[in-house]
Amino acid sequence: MMKTLHLDADELGLGFDACLRLANVAAREVLGEAMLLSFYDRDRNLESPAGVSECHVGCDTPGWLDYAKNRGGTLVVDFGRGRYVFCYMPLGVSV
Numbered sequence: 001m002m003k004t005l006h007l008d009a010d011e012l013g014l015g016f017d018a019c020l021r022l023a024n025v026a027a028r029e030v031l032g033e034a035m036l037l038s039f040y041d042r043d044r045n046l047e048s049p050a051g052v053s054e055c056h057v058g059c060d061t062p063g064w065l066d067y068a069k070n071r072g073g074t075l076v077v078d079f080g081r082g083r084y085v086f087c088y089m090p091l092g093v094s095v
Helices: 016-031 063-069
Strands: 003-007 034-041 046-048 075-079 084-090
Touching: 003 016, 016 034, 016 075, 016 084, 034 063, 046 063, 063 084
Parallel strands: 003 075
Antiparallel strands: 034 046, 034 084, 075 084
16 A cells, blocks of 8 residues: 655646655655656646557546556655656665
């Protein structure tokens, strides 16, 4: 099961890059050394890895989240109720 850290950056007017930097710091604080596995940018309708949601049409779980869960992801950093979402795994964990 993945833990979720909800952050609200809307009042600060932070964009994707600033939220990514903050998510990286948060992941390091929570997990120690961590690797970004996937992300979702609702503003631009972008996901990484690209195309992971194509086979999840109609599913409750988005492809980028399923991708992270199946590769050892343990932390989701969610800005603005799904506006920008970043999924991390701690380094040194085998999948």
